[in-house]
Amino acid sequence: MAAQSVEEVNCLALVAAAGIEDEQAAEKLRMRVAITVGPGSACEAMAIYTRQLLERTLQVVDNSPADVEVVIGNRTPVHTGLVIGVVVNHDSVTFASGHAASLDSGVQVEPPKLLLKIAACYLAGHVIAKSIASDRFEGIPSPFVVSAKTLGFDQTDFSRKVVFDSTSVLVGAGGVANGFLWALEDLDVSGRLYVCDPKSVSDSNLNRCLYFSQEDLNAPKVEVLAKKALQGKVELIPHHGEFRTLVKQQGRVRRAYTTVDSRRIRRSVRGELPLEILDASTTDISEVVVFSERQPTTMACLSCIYAHIPAETQREQHIADALGVNLGDVQQSIINHEIAEKLARKHPTLVAAQIRGTAFDSLFRQMCGAGTLLNGPAKQALAPLGFISNLAGCLLALELLRFEYADTWIDVPNYMALDPWRPPHRRARLSKAAKSDCEFCSKPESRDVLNTVWRDVLP
Ligand SMILES: [Zn+2]
The missing domain is CATH 3.40.50.720 (NAD(P)-binding Rossmann-like Domain)
Structure with a gap:
């Protein structure tokens, strides 16, 4: 069984997210993102979190040309591509296309790290949406604000x-x-x-x-x-x-x-x-x-x-049909010893010892190539x-x-x-x-x- 690479997993997810073709998705995933950081520990933390998340989807580059540049805090962009400016305040993080340093009054009180992590998740998504520029992402507000208040929290709650x-x-x-x-x-x-x-x-x-x-x-x-x-x-x-x-x-x-x-x-x-x-x-x-x-x-x-819900059984049935097992087998979620043997007999590329203890969903994902998973009940099997x-x-x-x-x-x-x-x-x-x-x-x-x-x- 060919293992599914990080690129393939992301590619499938992007195809579904943006409604674009496989090849286009693969090309978008080769996008290079640079992160430029202004002074201050909050900006530095925000940059580390954003990088951790983005590295799992796009290419984050340091000293080579970039297609998208994320500028966190008060710094001048150093690349020539699309710029997403990020302003970090004590209770919110705001990002928008274009350089936003003029809005940055500097952080007086350190924002909670968890708020920065939540904002970094949204920022990573925003960078991906901007890079793909598909119709699916039209109407996303800019500036994009992630604040503790709209999440129902104030500063002290985080401590x-x-x-x-x-x-x-x-x-x-x-x-x-x-x-x-x-x-x-x-x-x-x-x-x-x-x-x-x-x-x-x-x-x-x-x-x-x-x-x-x-x-x-x-x-x-x-x-x-x-x-x-x-x-x-x-x-x-x-x-x-x-x-x-x-x-x-x-x-x-x-x-x-x-x-x-x-x-x-x-x-x-x-x-x-x-x-x-x-x-x-x-x-x-x-x-x-x-x-x-x-x-x-x-x-x-x-x-x-x-x-x-009916879609649940439809999806399980779809997986059962695709793998040649019973609905009841799939409904156990995890592949046990007996079902692993059964699957290995049906599919010569599978080794029973390797698939025992894995989830049907994961095996199904791994066995389907790009493009075959994207319609109907199988859609939910996509990894986020x-x-x-x-x-x-x-x-x-x-x-x-x-x-x-x-x-x-x-x-x-x-x-x-x-x-x-x-x-x-x-x-x-x-x-x-x-x-x-x-x-x-x-x-x-x-x-x-x-x-x-x-x-x-x-x-
Ligand atoms: Zn109940």
Whole structure:
């Protein structure tokens, strides 16, 4: 099986994002971006984050000609291509085409690092959108403002303290989880946190997972994160397996941070009865969604938000047909020993030992070439671009700050959906009600079991 390179993964995502042809997408990805930085530690930090994100999609150059130049802070552009000027203030970051240094009054108070990371995600997307210049991106506002206020935060919120205890689990160790841990690096966090994922690092992860590099290929994702993320702050305890098996081992899990890429797995996490769930997801390359719940509640649970939809089965059926297995096999999400053998018999290029423990979605992505994936139910199998997964992870970290310090749980907004290509706005936060036909919370027996498991802590 030919592994899917970072370029191919990005290419497919761009084709879908901009509605352009494969070859054109490949050409756009060869765009060279230079980052020119003005004085000040906030500008320097902003440049480092933007570079980390952009390097996973475009070429970031230092001393050679550039097609696009990002000028952060008060500096004169040094290249001749398109210029995107960036102004960093204590509570916002603004970017616009053209050199914007005249607007820069200098940063008096240091902006929170997490705000800069969120702004860097949007800036990376903005650079990609500007480089591609497709109709899909018309009407994106300029100047583009990312402010703490529109995200619902003020300066002090970012300095809140979070202590993880070992009854919390990060579910999933992919792009969103990487972004979440990357965001936590700059918060006042400590303690111990489980991280579970049955999968190993593959080529197709490298376009978005900031902690993963070539040398980590084939290593369990959780082991790599435990080794590299939050050093000296939070001890990450790896569980190379599914959430279900970790719950079995622990007895119960109080809080789950869900970052997996499947609606079905989200519902299965709810079914394992955590008391609290904080969730972040991406819908291909068009949307980032953050959700949280604390039981008992009369508002939506995770299974209400990710209720079964017909498109889900259509997509699973499509994958089953393409790979020559049963729908039931695909619905298990992860390829077990028996199915790996079956797949290897059907597809001579596959080696059972290598695909065991990987997700059907990932295998499907790897087996399809550019252009064959882009219509109908398969579209959701596309990997998001790096800045989108990392934005989802950063917003999950913000949600955690809000969740830990909320003083009421009645009718507070529990859901936020944002377009990663456009500035965040206040109307994104919503209150989602429970679904009357939810497979979890509409059933009295689910509530009974939850109440039994948590009887010592529930009112
Ligand atoms: Zn529900």
